[in-house]
Amino acid sequence: MGIMEDIHTAMKYMSCGEYIKAEKIYKDVLNQDGNNAVVLSMLGGLYFNMRDFKQAKKYLEKSDSIKPLDATNEWLGLTYYCLGKFEKAQIYFEKAVDKTKNFDVFSKYVDCLEKKDDPKTAYIIAEKAYKMFPLKPEAIAQYADCCLSIGKFEDALNYSIQVTRNYPKYGIGWIVLGMVAELYLRDENLAKECYQTALRCGEKRKGNYNLALNALRNSDYQSAHKYLRKIYRGKDKDVWLNYIYACLYFKERKFKQAYKYYIYKEPQVGPKHPINKLKRPWDGKRYKDETLLVFCDQGYGDTFMFLRYIYSLKNKFKKVKILIRPEMAGIVERSFADLHWVQVCRLTKRFPSYDKSVILSYIPYYIKADIDTIPCSNGYFKADKKIVDKYKDKIHTDKLKIGICWESGGDGLRDMLHRTLNINMFEDLFKIKNSQFYSFQVKPAMDNYKDYSDLIDLAKDFENFDDTAGALCNMDLLITVDTAIAHLAGALGVKTYILLPYYPDWRWFDNEKKTEWYDSVTLFRQQDSKTWENVFENIKNEIIKIIS
Numbered sequence: 157m158g159i160m161e162d163i164h165t166a167m168k169y170m171s172c173g174e175y176i177k178a179e180k181i182y183k184d185v186l187n188q189d190g191n192n193a194v195v196l197s198m199l200g201g202l203y204f205n206m207r208d209f210k211q212a213k214k215y216l217e218k219s220d221s222i223k224p225l226d227a228t229n230e231w232l233g234l235t236y237y238c239l240g241k242f243e244k245a246q247i248y249f250e251k252a253v254d255k256t257k258n259f260d261v262f263s264k265y266v267d268c269l270e271k272k273d274d275p276k277t278a279y280i281i282a283e284k285a286y287k288m289f290p291l292k293p294e295a296i297a298q299y300a301d302c303c304l305s306i307g308k309f310e311d312a313l314n315y316s317i318q319v320t321r322n323y324p325k326y327g328i329g330w331i332v333l334g335m336v337a338e339l340y341l342r343d344e345n346l347a348k349e350c351y352q353t354a355l356r357c358g359e360k361r362k363g364n365y366n367l368a369l370n371a372l373r374n375s376d377y378q379s380a381h382k383y384l385r386k387i388y389r390g391k392d393k394d395v396w397l398n399y400i401y402a403c404l405y406f407k408e409r410k411f412k413q414a415y416k417y418y419i420y421k422e423p424q425v426g427p428k429h430p431i432n433k434l435k436r437p438w439d440g441k442r443y444k445d446e447t448l449l450v451f452c453d454q455g456y457g458d459t460f461m462f463l464r465y466i467y468s469l470k471n472k473f474k475k476v477k478i479l480i481r482p483e484m485a486g487i488v489e490r491s492f493a494d495l496h497w498v499q500v501c502r503l504t505k506r507f508p509s510y511d512k513s514v515i516l517s518y519i520p521y522y523i524k525a526d527i528d529t530i531p532c533s534n535g536y537f538k539a540d541k542k543i544v545d546k547y548k549d550k551i552h553t554d555k556l557k558i559g560i561c562w563e564s565g566g567d568g569l570r571d572m573l574h575r576t577l578n579i580n581m582f583e584d585l586f587k588i589k590n591s592q593f594y595s596f597q598v599k600p601a602m603d604n605y606k607d608y609s610d611l612i613d614l615a616k617d618f619e620n621f622d623d624t625a626g627a628l629c630n631m632d633l634l635i636t637v638d639t640a641i642a643h644l645a646g647a648l649g650v651k652t653y654i655l656l657p658y659y660p661d662w663r664w665f666d667n668e669k670k671t672e673w674y675d676s677v678t679l680f681r682q683q684d685s686k687t688w689e690n691v692f693e694n695i696k697n698e699i700i701k702i703i704s
Contacts, residue, residue, distance in 0.1 A: 162185050163181075163194070170202060179199070179202060186199070193223035194219075197219040197228040198227075200213070200216030200232075203215065204231055210239075216228055217232070230252045234261065236248065237267075242268045246265065250265070257288070259292060259295065262282070262284065262295075266298055276306060279302040279305065279308075282299045282302040285298065294328070297332050300314075300315035300316040300329075300333075304336055320350075328359060330354035331359060331363070334348075334349075334350030344373070344374060347366075352367065355367070360387065365383075365397065372404055373659035374659075375407070375666060402418035402662075403662040411525060415520065418518075430507070431515070436512050437514065440521075440524075444472075446473055446474060447510045448512050449507070450516050452503075452516045454516070455640065457640035460537075460643035462516045464531050464536050464647070465516075466478065466492060466498060470495075473512075475499060476497060477499045477510060478498065478516075479507070480501070483620040484621050485501075487538070487621050491537045527672060530672050530673060535647060535674075537649075539628070543622055543625070555591055556590060556632050556699065557592055557632045557633075558585075558592065558634070559594045559627070559633070561641050562597060563597055575657060582635075585635075586611070588699055593610070594627070595611055595614060596641055614627045628650050633651050633652070633702070634650055635652075635653045635655065635695060636652065636653075636654060636655065637655050638657070638660065643673075643674075646673060651676050653678050653695055656680065658683070659685065660681065664679060
């Protein structure tokens with residue numbers, strides 16, 4: 157029997173699920189010709205079907221090194237995906253996607269792109285998959301989800317209705333429709349109904365997860381606990397599930413319980429991220445002759461907020477080194493300059509020497525902090541006087557100087573949409589007499605701010621947070637959505653109004669006006685999820701009071 161006949165026989169065995177017989181034939185062929193790229197690829201595909209991904213990777217990589225094949229690109233992409241190596245998977249999916257007819261390649265490629273925070277490319281691939289598989293419920297649901305991610309809300313609504321109408325027992329379709337109801341229609345009751353329907357369709361994990369979020373947003377903490385208990389099993393490895401559990405306890409002001417889940421929330425980073433280099437984690441005990449490395453792991457806002465806990469490390473170590481991104485280093489260095497035991501280090505490929513390490517946001521857990529022990533609410537940052545004076549010379553007015561910021565980033569679609577506004581909502585404020593408005597919005601997604609000719613754009617000249625802080629210290633008031641500049645202003649002690657959505661982040665608890673984090677901050681929270689009119693009316697009245 158020739159090699160081709162052997163391959164055809166093995167393929168028949170594979171199609172019948174008789175993998176052991178197929179494996180034997182492929183290995184016999186490779187004993188004769190160990191560099192046969194086609195057979196190596198097919199054996200790799202066989203191992204993939206057997207869920208032996210390490211063996212699959214071994215043979216597929218060898219095949220690819222001998223001769224690149226379309227089938228190998230598909231198998232390698234899927235294999236790397238199943239091994240959790242999403243960056244490598246994406247490389248092979250990109251090669252395969254123009255020639256494949258395998259929906260799994262499209263679907264998992266989209267998932268990789270979403271993990272990489274590339275919603276625009278994910279949308280393009282999802283659209284291509286939908287056109288190729290228009291009757292596949294998975295393709296319709298994923299396309300609707302991608303439409304939602306890039307703000308094509310009407311399309312997201314139409315396609316999510318299509319999938320639930322045509323495939324009413326497909327649970328993921330109801331999950332997507334629930335997301336559309338929540339984020340576009342702002343209808344929490346409809347969203348809840350959709351998630352409950354998904355649950356009845358067998359989508360237990362995502363159904364309960366989204367129902368928990370729905371309950372958490374509506375301050376129904378008892379129901380949130382109930383839904384989470386149904387899917388949480390001990391030390392669950394799901395990053396976001398741990399985070400939601402932590403948020404639930406934070407919202408209940410139970411810091412110690414929250415941190416049990418929060419510190420188990422492993423950071424979502426790639427294998428090359430510097431956080432993976434951290435060694436010898438701190439256990440919370442005192443080491444008076446050693447050096448602690450504090451790694452600033454989160455976004456700008458969280459870093460500014462949690463840096464207050466550096467003061468709590470006094471007398472626990474001989475030296476504390478703060479490892480931080482360069483654009484934040486200047487203001488942090490200046491703010492802690494009086495603490496001889498603190499050293500600020502800029503994040504580079506080479507780590508400074510240290511004995512123990514801790515992630516910045518984990519410090520409250522190790523020092524057993526609680527809501528009643530939040531330090532430094534009266535401000536703990538210092539701006540550069542030269543930069544403050546520079547902006548003072550630029551800003552010549554006797555009017556009330558008001559800074560604004562209207563867009564926010566976030567770790568997910570929910571965060572971004574709940575915390576981002578259209579600048580036209582500020583229009584009535586711009587008309588207040590004896591007031592001058594300044595933009596602190598860095599790289600706005602929409603350019604309609606240019607429609608307001610009296611708005612002075614300071615942010616276009618910001619190179620780092622020293623510039624932002626210097627400009628902030630010249631403002632009489634900052635009005636901002638919940639984003640990094642809100643925490644920077646609070647840490648500087650600048651008078652600040654934060655525009656909070658109806659479903660705010662955990663750190664604002666259920667507070668209506670004041671916050672335990674910053675004395676200089678006042679909260680203005682939506683009364684319902686569909687309108688900001690009352691919020692801006694209240695702020696307008698407050699500004700008029702200040703001016704008068």
